[in-house]
Amino acid sequence: MRLVLSIAVVLGVLIGPSITLPNGAPESVCDTMLPFHGGGIPPLTTASPFRITPVTSVIASGQMLQVEIESFPASVVFKGFMIQARNRFPPNQVLGQFELTDEGAIKLINCGGEGNTATHTNTAHKKDLALEWIAPADFKGEIVFNATIAQDYDKFWVGIESTPVKIVESGQSPPAVVGISTTRRAPTTTTVPPYVAPTTPVADTTDPIYEGCGSTKGCFGFPEGCVETRNCRAVAAVIVQGERYIFEMKSGYKNPAYIAVGLSNDAKMGDDSVIECVPEQGVVNAYTSWTSAGPYSASRQGIAQNFIQLREKSYVDGVIHCKVERDPVTTVKGQRFDLIREKYHLLLATGSKADSTHVSYHDIGRTASGVPQVLAEVGAVQGASKLLLRLHGAFMLTAWIGTASLGILLARYFRQTWVGSQLCGKDQWFAWHRFLMICTWALTMAGFVIIFVEIGGWSQVDNPHAILGVVTTVLCFLQPIGAYFRPHPGTKRRPLFNWLHWLGGNLAHIIGIVAIFFAVKLQKAELPEWLDFILVAFVAFHVFMHLIFSILSWIQIGGCVSERRSQRVTSFPMADMTPSRNSMSSGERKQDAAFSGFRKVMLFFYILIILGFVIALVVITALAPIEDTVESIRKQIMN
Incomplete structure (x- = not known):
């Protein structure tokens, strides 16, 4: 139960809220027109099945124009939309005003001006939607309608543009067209930064x-x-x-x-x-x-x-x-x-x-640049080495995803496994637990020193990663010191040490994992946002394995198998770190606890999966930004 609660805390911190927009786009996305679906689902870059069609290409200022959202093919429907008219050329102003023609399907929002943006009111299926837009009375030039259309929650297109519409002076006579009516009111014009789709840049060989x-x-x-x-x-x-x-x-x-x-x-x-x-x-x-x-x-x-x-x-x-x-x-x-x-x-x-x-x-x-240079000397400018930054990430990932996770698992569930087999004069579980936690300590201390050398001081970035990293490092530093001075088994202070050692180790592990999640958001790390999904998969797998081992322990404690007394030793982490041989009978030491064979198989499976997570995360960190590195390698192969 303590483990479940601990992981719940981790997931509660790490998994941000998802924001859905069933009642239309908010004014907070006036400039980008980018929905915040699922914490940041990117827009599609494929050809859109939707078209924004003005019924004419020329109108007079102050007049009304009908604009249609059409589907190709006609059977395609959509659930949400956001549409604006913008100056075709910088400063990309949001222009004009929409009419509220269908309150059941359309509502107007103010992107710096009254009613200059139209959006949906619900997620019911829509197609071939018509809107009415009034040109500003004080504008002459060309505009385009810019739209975001969502076919589904995770399937939407941003930046769909119409053909240009020319707005001429009110006194001129534009060609007679459908959808134009007399002036009703003069809308205002407001300046909004132009929309730019947040896509990875593509190679521009002609730049x-x-x-x-x-x-x-x-x-x-x-x-x-x-x-x-x-x-x-x-x-x-x-x-x-x-x-x-x-x-x-x-x-x-x-x-x-x-x-x-x-x-x-x-x-x-x-x-x-x-x-x-x-x-x-x-x-x-x-x-x-x-x-x-x-x-x-x-x-x-x-x-x-x-x-x-x-x-x-x-x-x-x-x-x-x-x-x-x-x-x-x-x-x-x-x-x-x-x-x-x-x-x-x-x-x-x-x-x-x-x-x-x-x-x-x-x-x-x-x-x-990596080295100072005279600017008049023409040549390639080499960037500063990121070796220390990459080493810091690799060390911390190996320590807290790999060695710490495995070391904690061994200490918690494998005290009565490999009975009679020793390594360096110690029980197998303790020898491996000590080795793994020493590795964790050494990797953490090295990573901590490396990042301070790289940055040259305290981080000024507005991100909790640095604080969490320091807390993790301090707890990790104190753990072996406390273990060295642990009271002898059977003394009255031994239970206090057991609780403190257990609490310090688990807190360091949880905070370390949370710190890694926050590292994904650091600009300097250049890690992809989808790395969060790999980390969440690790947390889910780690929790699942702890649940499996805990269920086995609960079964033993409940009396479903024999040798209940010996199983208690393996089921609860507060037992002495180095159990005395005199504390249990010789019969209890002659054989492994029940389910030991199954635990060994699950441990082997756990080691393989954790090793896979560590390798994947270290490779992504070392090659960051991974998308650009892969693209560069692909182009070199193609050439």
Whole structure:
């Protein structure tokens, strides 16, 4: 029961709430139009069976237009939808206003303006739905209708676009069409960031930013090796023309709010001169800023803006691109930056938040060059080694998924198995338990030291992983010390030690597993979100095996088999860690407890499955980001 409750705590923390939208899309998704189904089910990228069809391609401002959601083939139905009209070109405004024509199937929400977005009211089957939309009275230009349509809970498409509709001045006479009526009211126009589907970037072999990388300019990006495959989530290039130093940057992954390049003396965030490219109202602006040693952010306050010039810029479909020229010699915050003579580490970062004074933490991604270099020296820019980071992950996974899980299982259920067989002068169960827990202790201590060396201090990331990791490490560190000074069996303090040792070990194991779940959310780890499913499968398997062994113990304690007294020793973890031979009769020591053969078979099965989990998790961690690594390998094989 204690084990079940413990695992329930783990699962309660780890499995986030699922949010369904049976009553229509909420205003919180006005900008992305992305449903939050099942904690983050991704949209389909296949061709959609639905079409958004305006009945005409030209209307006058202030007039009404009929828009239809159609299915191809006609037998296909859908359950939910969200639709907006947006300016065809940046700043991608949400325009106009919908009419509430069918209160039973349609409702209007306010995405910064009254009734400018239509959505469903229930999940009943729908097809060939018609809506009425009023063009704004103060707008001339082209719009497209942008929709999200859900055929089912886990089957939906985001970013379905209609053909363009041209809105002309009210005094002009557009062609006579069906679905146009006179003006009823003048809707408002509001600015909303453009929708960008959150998909993994695909290789762009024609992107000019990659041309000349390694020959005429130095390029670097992330994930590792992306410059060679032309598939970077964010990429930067340094172009040197005489004494002109130009920094080119580009990113469109996860709809970034900024992309920035920094000059650093140590490859760590803090006390670095930064150039930012930030889209503001659809237009990219360039700024200089300074990173502080505290929380990761770059502030423009007190930083001169006159030593950079924005040469080129664009912001199309959520992709930021800019070229910024920087003076070769500058002084920022009392520190001299001489690009001609000095060597610098290059930092590249992109994130989802920025305001008028600073950019926030690089939650989308960040990389740094491995060694300082003179920027005028053209060549490949090698990223900083991630070996220590990968080793930390591999050590902790091996310790808390592998050795700790197996060591705890042996101590709990195998005290009266392999009776008469010893290893190094100790009972088999104790010898292996001690060996596995020493491995757990050594791997945990090594992983703890490694990550502090890698980060160079305490983590500034807003994630509980660091705190949970420290708690796990402290509990793990104390366990062997307590075991060394354990009271002798039979003394009055021995039961207290038994409880504390059991509690400390189980708490360390549970908190360690929870910490691993939170590690999946760390941007620096670059782990796929689906890794959570592997971890949940491990927890479920671990619980299942404990239940099997516990049921066997309950049967023995209940008197369903003989030799009840000897079975009690194997059934409860509070027994002495090194039972005295005098504490039980010689007859009880001559043979294994009942069900020992079955327990051995189940243990073998448990070891195989746990080994599989450990290998899979370590490989995914070592090759992170695994999707990009696999894609890179596939392309190399194809070429």
